[in-house]
Amino acid sequence: MSVNKVILVGNVGKDPEVRHxxxxxxxxxxxxxxxESYNSKSGERVTTTxxxxxxxxxxxxxxxxxxxxxxxxxxxxxxxxxxSYDDKDGNxxxxxxxxxxxxxxxxxxxxxxxxSEQGGATxxxxxxxxxxxxxxxxxxxxxxxxxxx
Amino acid sequence: MSVNKVILVGNVGKDPEVRHxxxxxxxxxxxxxxxESYNSKSGERVTTTxxxxxxxxxxxxxxxxxxxxxxxxxxxxxxxxxxSYDDKDGNxxxxxxxxxxxxxxxxxxxxxxxxSEQGGATxxxxxxxxxxxxxxxxxxxxxxxxxxx
Amino acid sequence: MSVNKVILVGNVGKDPEVRHxxxxxxxxxxxxxxxESYNSKSGERVTTTxxxxxxxxxxxxxxxxxxxxxxxxxxxxxxxxxxSYDDKDGNxxxxxxxxxxxxxxxxxxxxxxxxSEQGGATxxxxxxxxxxxxxxxxxxxxxxxxxxx
Amino acid sequence: MSVNKVILVGNVGKDPEVRHxxxxxxxxxxxxxxxESYNSKSGERVTTTxxxxxxxxxxxxxxxxxxxxxxxxxxxxxxxxxxSYDDKDGNxxxxxxxxxxxxxxxxxxxxxxxxSEQGGATxxxxxxxxxxxxxxxxxxxxxxxxxxx
DNA sequence: TTTT
DNA sequence: TTTT
Numbered sequence: 001m002s003v004n005k006v007i008l009v010g011n012v013g014k015d016p017e018v019r020h021x022x023x024x025x026x027x028x029x030x031x032x033x034x035x036e037s038y039n040s041k042s043g044e045r046v047t048t049t050x051x052x053x054x055x056x057x058x059x060x061x062x063x064x065x066x067x068x069x070x071x072x073x074x075x076x077x078x079x080x081x082x083x084s085y086d087d088k089d090g091n092x093x094x095x096x097x098x099x100x101x102x103x104x105x106x107x108x109x110x111x112x113x114x115x116s117e118q119g120g121a122t123x124x125x126x127x128x129x130x131x132x133x134x135x136x137x138x139x140x141x142x143x144x145x146x147x148x149x
Numbered sequence: 150m151s152v153n154k155v156i157l158v159g160n161v162g163k164d165p166e167v168r169h170x171x172x173x174x175x176x177x178x179x180x181x182x183x184x185e186s187y188n189s190k191s192g193e194r195v196t197t198t199x200x201x202x203x204x205x206x207x208x209x210x211x212x213x214x215x216x217x218x219x220x221x222x223x224x225x226x227x228x229x230x231x232x233s234y235d236d237k238d239g240n241x242x243x244x245x246x247x248x249x250x251x252x253x254x255x256x257x258x259x260x261x262x263x264x265s266e267q268g269g270a271t272x273x274x275x276x277x278x279x280x281x282x283x284x285x286x287x288x289x290x291x292x293x294x295x296x297x298x
Numbered sequence: 299m300s301v302n303k304v305i306l307v308g309n310v311g312k313d314p315e316v317r318h319x320x321x322x323x324x325x326x327x328x329x330x331x332x333x334e335s336y337n338s339k340s341g342e343r344v345t346t347t348x349x350x351x352x353x354x355x356x357x358x359x360x361x362x363x364x365x366x367x368x369x370x371x372x373x374x375x376x377x378x379x380x381x382s383y384d385d386k387d388g389n390x391x392x393x394x395x396x397x398x399x400x401x402x403x404x405x406x407x408x409x410x411x412x413x414s415e416q417g418g419a420t421x422x423x424x425x426x427x428x429x430x431x432x433x434x435x436x437x438x439x440x441x442x443x444x445x446x447x
Numbered sequence: 448m449s450v451n452k453v454i455l456v457g458n459v460g461k462d463p464e465v466r467h468x469x470x471x472x473x474x475x476x477x478x479x480x481x482x483e484s485y486n487s488k489s490g491e492r493v494t495t496t497x498x499x500x501x502x503x504x505x506x507x508x509x510x511x512x513x514x515x516x517x518x519x520x521x522x523x524x525x526x527x528x529x530x531s532y533d534d535k536d537g538n539x540x541x542x543x544x545x546x547x548x549x550x551x552x553x554x555x556x557x558x559x560x561x562x563s564e565q566g567g568a569t570x571x572x573x574x575x576x577x578x579x580x581x582x583x584x585x586x587x588x589x590x591x592x593x594x595x596x
Numbered sequence: 597t598t599t600t
Numbered sequence: 601t602t603t604t
Contacts, residue, residue, distance in 0.1 A: 001222075001430050002183035003158035003373055003402060004199055005305075006229065007454060009522055009551060010151045013601035033602040034151035036228075050153055050230060051601070071602060073553065075301055075456055075522075079185075080155065080229070081199060082245065096231065096245035104299060104456060106520065107554030150604055152522055152551060156305060156452075158373055158402060186430075222404065224307055224373075224450055253307060253450060255371065256405030299520075299600055300481040301456035302497055304527065308449045332449035334526075348451055348528060371448075377483075378453065378527070379497060380543065394529065394543035460597035480598040498597070518598060 004079040006098050008052060009106065010034040012072040016056075018065040026061035030054050030068065032076060032098075053097040054078075060103055060134070067105060077102035102134040153228040155247050157201060158255065159183040161221040165205075167214040175210035179203050179217065181225060181247075202246040203227075209252055209283070216254060226251035251283040302377040304396050306350060307404065308332040310370040314354075316363040324359035328352050328366065330374060330396075351395040352376075358401055358432070365403060375400035400432040451526040453545050455499060456553065457481040459519040463503075465512040473508035477501050479521060479545075500544040501525075507550055507581070514552060524549035549581040 013031035020026050035049045054076060056064050068074065078100035087093045162180035169175050184198045203225060205213050217223065227249040236242045311329035318324050333347045352374060354362050366372065376398040385391045460478035467473050482496045501523060503511050515521065525547040534540045 001158075001402060001404075002160070002185075003156060003224075003375075003400075004183040004185070004201075005156040005375075007154040007156070007303075008152060009456075009553070010153070011602035011604095013603095031601055034153040035603070036151075036153070037604085047604080049602075050228075052153075052229065073603075075152075077301075077303075079199075080201065080245075091240075093242070094244075096229075102301075104301060106299075106456070150551060150553075151602095152524075152549075154454075154524075158307075158404070226450075226452075251450075253448060255307070255448075299456075300458070300483075300598095301454060301522075302481040302483070302499075303454040305452040305454070306450060308451070332451040334449075334451070348526075350451075350527065373450075377497075378499065378543075389538075391540070392542075394527075396527075458598035458600095460599095478597055482599070484600090494600080496598075520599075 006076075006078050006080055008032055008034055008074075008076045008078075008098065010052070010074065010076075012068055012070055012074060013051065015070050016061075016064045016068050018061055025058055026065065028054075028056040028061035028064040028068075030064070032074060052076075053095065054100055055081075055097045056100045056103070060100055063103065068103075073106040075102075075104040075106055076100045155225075155227050155229055157181060157183055157223075157225045157227075157247065159201070159223065159225075161217055161219055161223060162200065164219050165210075165213045165217050167210055174207055175214065177203075177205040177210035177213040177217075179213070181223060201225075202244065203249055204230075204246045205249045205252065209249055212252065217252075222255040224251075224253040224255055225249045304374075304376050304378055306330060306332055306372075306374045306376075306396065308350070308372065308374075310366055310368055310372060311349065313368050314359075314362045314366050316359055323356055324363065326352075326354040326359035326362040326366075328362070330372060350374075351393065352398055353379075353395045354398045354401070358398055361401065371404040373400075373402040373404055374398045402430045453523075453525050453527055455479060455481055455521075455523045455545065457499070457521065457523075459515055459517055459521060460498065462517050463508075463511045463515050465508055472505055473512065475501075475503040475508035475511040475515075477511070477515065479523060499523075500542065501547055502528075502544045503547045503550065507547055510550065515550075520553040522549075522551040522553055523547045 010032040013033050016028040016030040018026055018028045032052045032054050033049050034052065035047050037045055037047045040046045076098065078098045080096060081099050082094055082096040084092050084094050159181040162182050165177040165179040167175055167177045181201045181203050182198050183201065184196050186194055186196045189195045225247065227247045229245060230248050231243055231245045233241050233243050308330045311331050314326040314328040316324055316326045330350045330352050331347050332350065333345050335343055335345045338344045374396065376396045378394060379397050380392055380394040382390050382392050457479040460480050463475040463477040465473055465475045479499045479501050480496050481499065482494050484492055484494045487493045523545065525545045527543060528546050529541055529543040531539050531541050
């Protein structure tokens with residue numbers, strides 16, 4: 001009876017960290033930046049950046065491992081999840097993450113690799129550079145508890 | 150160059166707290182619950198609830214003050230914002246909030262008030278019980294009729 | 299490499315028509331109304347209604363058959379699809395439809411049935427009146443061509 | 448009491464046609480393609496393309512006039528609107544359009560211009576190549592700093 | 597009519 | 601920590 005949906009277009013802040021759980025399930029984590037600009041009262045242009053903690057599971061994590069790199073522009077659709085953990089001092093802390101259910105690579109390869117032999121709008125051929133992917137299904141990301149975050 | 154969008158349909162956990170800043174600007178805060186169900190490996194039906202910290206400004210805050218109450222089912226569209234603050238021990242803490250840009254009251258009055266004289270699908274008359282509102286914008290693209298398509 | 303997403307909250311205009319294809323696949327069709335209000339230049343409050351042609355497949359169609367009725371308030375998430383057909387005069391015509399991938403019943407039962415023994419915000423017990431459902435997966439709605447629209 | 452929202456990421460099919468109404472209001476029209484791939488029953492990879500009729504007003508139309516060109520990858524957020532018109536034979540016809548409320552240019556300039564002196568991830572400097580824009584609204588919730596959370 |  |  002409810003909806004929890006997030007849609008982000010932003011830039012990857014660091015190369016993903018990908019773990020493979022004992023169960024064989026892959027999990028990827030990386031930060032994604034979105035930014036907003038507005039004119040302050042005093043007239044300057046102000047830009048603020050928001051950092052999102054992206055978490056991808058299974059197939060999406062594997063795609064991230066292969067194709068997602070720092071600087072990449074991505075579309076991510078997913079849901080918000082806040083979880084608690086104990087910090088080194090035994091205090092309960094909270095962290096909010098975005099569990100991605102859908103991911104689309106934006107821009108072309110030239111854009112994102114800096115290899116730069118080619119700068120046009122055409123996508124690189126062969127090696128299916130940047131697939132669009134989604135979660136296999138509505139399978140729940142269980143086994144979550146196994147993760148030593 | 151980026152997008153930070155959240156869409157929620159959930160139930161209000163507590164009556165909003167509404168503050169009026171010195172500037173006259175109103176700010177409302179309240180928790181909104183979304184829930185998800187899935188079948189665990191062991192076969193039971195598991196429901197997890199996610200709590201979202203909703204923040205509304207100005208006109209939306211004023212609408213919340215008047216119409217949003219505990220239990221209410223709402224549609225909220227907004228953006229994610231994580232801010233830091235120092236806790237009582239001087240430690241830096243983070244909290245993630247949803248700044249609402251658009252809000253729609255769901256269900257009918259009977260639904261949400263329990264007064265219940267009337268249960269049909271028709272909306273309550275008079276007193277425009279549950280207005281739909283958004284941040285200032287909403288300039289209508291009129292003049293449409295002028296177009297010689 | 300692309301995204302085609304629609305999010306609607308509106309009211310069902312007519313009870314769904316549900317067909318069962320030879321393959322056993324169910325398909326449901328019904329209109330959903332969304333409305334917008336704004337103040338015209340001349341100062342009156344103007345409300346315009348938009349009608350969306352909703353199409354649901356398989357499990358979602360079956361849920362619609364059981365639970366979706368005229369007047370019901372629904373959340374629908376899906377994608378836009380425009381298809382052509384030949385009208386009685388042999389002219390090519392186009393129709394745009396929303397293929398729903400996700401559906402959530404809004405409001406409570408009292409709201410939507412008019413039976414009205416109960417009007418509070420609590421959901422009906424037992425018989426899990428209004429389930430939230432989604433497409434089994436990314437299975438393509440093939441067999442579409444079989445439909446005598 | 449309703450929501451009519453569309454989110455698209457796709458490629459511009461033709462340079463926009465921009466009109467300036469007598470009132471001074473600008474209107475831009477262009478097609479945007481989104482595509483979907485899936486594996487058919489017979490095992491081949493099938494890609495279908497959906498064409499969306501984008502309509503932008505005022506400031507957004509002016510941005511489109513300056514920056515949107517054929518091939519460009521765009522994020523568009525808006526709403527569905529179906530309108531009728533009479534065709535040359537006097538028959539009533541319908542067309543469904545997407546009225547854009549928000550637009551974001553995706554990829555970098557190198558991506559979209561083919562000028563190609565440069566292929567890396569860095570955006571072109573100067574001439575603020577690809578602004579992100581939205582309909583008039585966007586009043587910032589400043590005064591935030593005043594809040595004694 | 598785009599893009600991969 | 602990204603990007604413009």
